[in-house]
Amino acid sequence: MKADIVSLRDRSLLRPAAVLAAILFVLILLPSFVETYQIQLVTYGLIAAIAALGFNLLLGYTGLLSFGHSAYFGIGAYAVALVVQHLGPHSMEFYLLVGIPVVAVMSALLGYICVRHTRIFFGILTLALSQVVYSLALKLYWVTGGSDGLRVPRPTLVLGLLSFSGGHGFQQFITSYYYYVLAIFVVAIIFMWVIVHSPFGKALQAIRDNEIRARFLGLRIRRFRWISFLISGTFTGLAGILWVPLNGLTTPDVLYWTFSGEIVFTTLLGGFRNFTGPIVGGIAFTYLRTYAVATTEYWQLLLGAVLVALVLLLPTGIVGALSKAGQRLSERNR
Amino acid sequence: MGEAVAILTVQILNSLLYCSVLFLIAAGLSLIFGVMRIVNLAHGSLYAVGAYVTAWLVGRGIALGVPLGWLFLLVPVGALSVALIGIVIEPLLLRPFYRRAEEYQLLVTFGLFQILEDLMRLIWGGTPLSADTLMDALPIIRIGGLLYPAYNLVVIGTGAVAAVALWAVIYHTKFGVLLRATSQDRRMASALGLNVGLVYVLAFAIGCFMAGLGGAIVVPTQAAVLGMGVDALVIAFVVVVIGGLGSLKGALVGAVIVSIVRTAGIQFFPELELAALYLIAALVLLVRPTGLFGTA
Numbered sequence: 001m002k003a004d005i006v007s008l009r010d011r012s013l014l015r016p017a018a019v020l021a022a023i024l025f026v027l028i029l030l031p032s033f034v035e036t037y038q039i040q041l042v043t044y045g046l047i048a049a050i051a052a053l054g055f056n057l058l059l060g061y062t063g064l065l066s067f068g069h070s071a072y073f074g075i076g077a078y079a080v081a082l083v084v085q086h087l088g089p090h091s092m093e094f095y096l097l098v099g100i101p102v103v104a105v106m107s108a109l110l111g112y113i114c115v116r117h118t119r120i121f122f123g124i125l126t127l128a129l130s131q132v133v134y135s136l137a138l139k140l141y142w143v144t145g146g147s148d149g150l151r152v153p154r155p156t157l158v159l160g161l162l163s164f165s166g167g168h169g170f171q172q173f174i175t176s177y178y179y180y181v182l183a184i185f186v187v188a189i190i191f192m193w194v195i196v197h198s199p200f201g202k203a204l205q206a207i208r209d210n211e212i213r214a215r216f217l218g219l220r221i222r223r224f225r226w227i228s229f230l231i232s233g234t235f236t237g238l239a240g241i242l243w244v245p246l247n248g249l250t251t252p253d254v255l256y257w258t259f260s261g262e263i264v265f266t267t268l269l270g271g272f273r274n275f276t277g278p279i280v281g282g283i284a285f286t287y288l289r290t291y292a293v294a295t296t297e298y299w300q301l302l303l304g305a306v307l308v309a310l311v312l313l314l315p316t317g318i319v320g321a322l323s324k325a326g327q328r329l330s331e332r333n334r
Numbered sequence: 335m336g337e338a339v340a341i342l343t344v345q346i347l348n349s350l351l352y353c354s355v356l357f358l359i360a361a362g363l364s365l366i367f368g369v370m371r372i373v374n375l376a377h378g379s380l381y382a383v384g385a386y387v388t389a390w391l392v393g394r395g396i397a398l399g400v401p402l403g404w405l406f407l408l409v410p411v412g413a414l415s416v417a418l419i420g421i422v423i424e425p426l427l428l429r430p431f432y433r434r435a436e437e438y439q440l441l442v443t444f445g446l447f448q449i450l451e452d453l454m455r456l457i458w459g460g461t462p463l464s465a466d467t468l469m470d471a472l473p474i475i476r477i478g479g480l481l482y483p484a485y486n487l488v489v490i491g492t493g494a495v496a497a498v499a500l501w502a503v504i505y506h507t508k509f510g511v512l513l514r515a516t517s518q519d520r521r522m523a524s525a526l527g528l529n530v531g532l533v534y535v536l537a538f539a540i541g542c543f544m545a546g547l548g549g550a551i552v553v554p555t556q557a558a559v560l561g562m563g564v565d566a567l568v569i570a571f572v573v574v575v576i577g578g579l580g581s582l583k584g585a586l587v588g589a590v591i592v593s594i595v596r597t598a599g600i601q602f603f604p605e606l607e608l609a610a611l612y613l614i615a616a617l618v619l620l621v622r623p624t625g626l627f628g629t630a
Contacts, residue, residue, distance in 0.1 A: 121623045
């Protein structure tokens with residue numbers, strides 16, 4: 001019996017691992033096939049995937065819909081920008097070293113307040129707090145540059161071993177930074193996978209599915225939600241930290257409530273009822289948005305129409321729909 | 335009248351003006367949430383549509399040589415057109431979501447918000463649309479040596495009338511009874527033979543009408559600009575959160591509090607004025623999640 005469970009677990013791990021290895025292989029080889037612009041886009045996609053992955057720990061696994069995750073993305077971005085302004089060293093490792101604790105502390109602080117509520121009140125509370133951060137970033141212009149935002153120059157990577165200046169600096173930076181983000185992306189996925197499959201992750205899902213029953217089991221619900229919020233915010237903040245050197249500039253736009261809406265959109269596009277959904281969603285949304293902006297001046301209209309169609313027709317997202325189709329196919333074959 | 339008194343009077347009038355518009359937006363938002371349990375993220379955009387339609391109609395009216403007095407009738411027409419949009423939206427987009435999870439309801443209204451924002455850009459372009467002919471049609475009055483446009487008093491009056499009218503409809507008509515019954519227990523109301531679908535359409539239309547009226551009445555004092563709905567929505571959120579989601583009295587009190595804080599904030603602490611509003615909303619949510627008057 002025990003052996004059965006082990007082999008079952010091995011098998012359930014083996015197939016996704018094989019698929020993942022194949023995808024990773026393609027991603028590693030990607031820069032030798034495509035032009036710089038495409039690499040840049042994929043990098044943005046990976047960053048969006050990290051943000052959505054963090055967001056989904058809260059929505060998909062804990063059952064809390066945050067409408068204020070722009071705050072953590074923006075706090076990460078602004079933390080880096082302020083480090084550049086006041087502390088000096090243009091090293092990506094230094095950005096991460098300072099940025100991650102800042103984001104974690106802010107997520108812990110704001111999360112501690114937000115998890116006092118659930119459902120719609122949780123959503124509005126996260127929205128209100130993110131708007132506090134937004135209006136501070138907008139109005140305290142002597143610190144944050146106001147609506148002009150703050151510039152972030154290209155950092156050095158890998159402890160200053162790789163630095164980028166001169167004529168080919170941009171292309172080199174994009175390629176190196178792609179690998180840098182890819183490495184962090186892989187670590188983030190593994191980390192999140194371990195979390196959601198740990199007893200802690202199972203407890204979150206139990207709380208999501210039946211709060212009262214979970215409480216009877218002796219779970220400290222609020223604390224679980226708080227820690228989930230903390231991890232979720234930190235992941236999204238990490239995405240902000242990674243995003244800002246690539247974008248070169250951070251403005252209050254990334255703190256505004258509409259950006260939170262985009263994070264929710266991203267996650268739903270991929271599908272929030274499964275682990276891979278937000279990852280697919282991050283990359284799909286980046287491409288969708290880029291091509292919408294490129295093809296029409298009214299890209300927001302297009303995105304809105306896609307979103308409405310999505311929730312009406314494809315509520316489980318891309319991954320949900322694909323896996324359903326796959327299931328049907330395998331049933332037919334059987 | 336001393337100068338200080340005059341300044342104070344103008345400030346109070348300004349905050350009443352702001353309060354009227356806020357109340358119109360927030361009352362609609364609150365009504366829709368109270369009856370349908372939907373947080374309408376597109377509500378600010380509906381307010382903006384009201385402003386755009388009215389400004390556009392006024393512009394057309396002037397071009398066609400419509401007498402000045404008749405132009406004022408275009409304000410309710412602008413508001414009614416938003417109500418019409420609501421009548422179309424509710425059965426088409428919202429009805430499939432009442433039985434689904436909140437995430438989907440929020441997202442569909444977010445999608446609607448994106449669509450409406452860009453539709454306005456598509457139809458009316460990026461340049462602000464002005465309707466200040468209406469404001470100039472009314473005299474400018476003197477308040478102790480300070481000049482004040484009489485049109486602003488019309489806005490304040492409209493807000494007050496709308497508040498009374500809405501209160502009368504909800505608490506003193508048969509339709510109001512049906513509305514409150516549906517809001518309290520949708521299934522029981524339906525079981526008693528009430529046409530819940532119709533009540534929902536009407537409630538949503540009234541909510542849209544209020545938002546549209548807010549936009550229509552305010553547009554002569556400023557102009558219809560892109561993005562006005564995005565900002566209006568979050569402030570309206572603050573109002574209903576303070577007052578209590580789903581409460582009419584709450585929307586009124588919330589609007590008064592927010593407009594006073596805003597007017598004082600712009601005067602005394604301009605950098606923190608917005609942050610203070612959101613902080614107040616967050617604090618109220620923490621201490622009393624149902625707001626000052628909410629029961630939800």
